Amino acid sequence: MNIELSIVMPCLNEAETLAVCINKAQSFFERENINGEVIIADNGSTDGSQKIATDLNATVVNVPQKGYGSALRGGIEAANGKYVIMGDADDSYDFSNLMPYVIKLREGYDLVMGNRFKGGIKKGAMPFLHKYLGNPVLSFIGRLFFKSKIGDFHCGLRGFSKEAYYKMELKTTGMEFASEMIVKSSLKDLKITEVNTILSPDGRSRPPHLNTWRDGWRHLRFLVLYSPNWLFLIPGLLLFIFGIITSSFLLFGTVSIGSVNFGVHTLIFTSGFVLIGFQFILFYGLTKVFTVENELLPKSNKYDKLFKLINLEKGLIVGAILVIIGIILSFSAYFDWQAINFGDIENTSTLRSVIPAITLMLLGVQVILFSLFFSILGLKK
Known part of the structure; x- marks a missing residue:
């Protein structure tokens, strides 16, 4: 049977939470009777993440070029599904509750964004600066510059059709990949919508890869240079x-x-x-x-x-x-x-x-x- 949905997770040393995320995704496929696959886009893990993924029958795609965007591009291009849903492998998003995304994709939307501010941000899930300054300001600039109605430009859980992905012609390799996807979709008049998404505290004991000021500047620089x-x-x-x-x-x-x-x-x-x-x-x-x-x-x-x-x-x-x-x-x-x-x-x-x-x-x-x-x-x- 043709694969309808590919769930792509970028991975860099996510051994603590990877199994939980894969199990949730696979249980979602089984419960909703969806023919799907889990793609782990590994960006050079050294903690055994690759073995965890293969043991759970997920497909591991090794992406040597470093960066959040590079990992996702490698995983998405290797995906076989008609639709792709991407999300972080840190257990901050619930991969067992993806039906709102699938419904919108089946309705014909090219890009389905999650909105954490409408869905709910649990205590400790997002740093104060990200919640009240970084994300709101950058999302406002994105809406102003590109006439987009998206309320949360940087939600890591989002779905799109494989056909729409190639229309976007994405180029960036870092965290600004998230902004580029919305900007290119808006500029190319793709059909975009939002669904409410809950953000939970990630399950890792180590700090996240995201750097507040460096990656915030990269997002801002991208938005300005593209306008x-x-x-x-x-x-x-x-x-x-x-x-x-x-x-x-x-x-x-x-x-x-x-x-x-x-x-x-x-x-x-x-x-x-x-x-x-x-x-x-x-x-x-x-x-x-x-x-x-x-x-x-x-x-x-x-x-x-x-x-x-x-x-x-x-x-x-x-x-x-x-x-x-x-x-x-x-x-x-x-x-x-x-x-x-x-x-x-x-x-x-x-x-x-x-x-x-x-x-x-x-x-x-x-x-x-x-x-x-x-x-x-x-x-x-």
């Missing part, structure tokens, strides 16, 4: 627009707010805001092309329109125009300087020509260089 809109585009647009508006006012004279006067020296800073914001926007474009062309992010219709809107020829023309305008303003400032026999410039009107001249020339050069590099990145397309 160039929030990292580059939105901050860049805000800074660029603010710089343009404030510079426009200061070009015509000093602006007073109460007893504070903003003049030509402030114009230097606002012009800097324009340049910095524009650099952020350009970097967003380069990051978007790089991540899509290297299959880190899925290609969208907007991406194809981007290449129609921006190309090398248009970029060179726009950049050249900006540089020429900057040169014309520079000549205007030069003639003002010549009118005072190249002496000390005390008239701020000259600086109001010099500053935008330099700003426009720098913007023009940035556009030209961006267009060249943008075209190089998109050569494959």
Whole structure:
């Protein structure tokens, strides 16, 4: 008979709890009359975990590359089931109560996430920082950045179809694997849902492999890097627009707010805001092309329109125009300087020509260089 469900457990020295987890999973198969298998993705155990698994008729897959994500990818790819449910082998999740996951998978959902905050977190099952800071904050960022409705991004018990797993095209090897699965599923418009899950204290006497700050940072870094809109585009647009508006006012004279006067020296800073914001926007474009062309992010219709809107020829023309305008303003400032026999410039009107001249020339050069590099990145397309 074809295997319907594979339960995959990553394992690194889990001898204390592995047998309990395997027995629960196998009793679940028997009780619910499910044709299933237990896969132990061993990541280099030295405590006899492999023998425990084989004695209990579980399949052991040796994964030499270290890391939580590496172990799971090795186990999932070796699984024969139509559906896969993954969970830690520390007895913190109840493998005898997986029917809510199976029901949702049979209904056609691509990814079924557990939610420990709705299901219940038993006393001592989750550290204070993880419960009230780490998980809620990272889950909120994930929902905000990727328009996901998942309430618990880091629940270790989750199910998915094998077909959906290959659509996700997962790349990471560490703890951020958990976030990548939800992010990729959201970006690829896979069908996602949640079920309530109870988290119990793990049954091990040793500390967990999870490192609060290191692994928390890896999750946060992953979420930010996979959302160039929030990292580059939105901050860049805000800074660029603010710089343009404030510079426009200061070009015509000093602006007073109460007893504070903003003049030509402030114009230097606002012009800097324009340049910095524009650099952020350009970097967003380069990051978007790089991540899509290297299959880190899925290609969208907007991406194809981007290449129609921006190309090398248009970029060179726009950049050249900006540089020429900057040169014309520079000549205007030069003639003002010549009118005072190249002496000390005390008239701020000259600086109001010099500053935008330099700003426009720098913007023009940035556009030209961006267009060249943008075209190089998109050569494959």
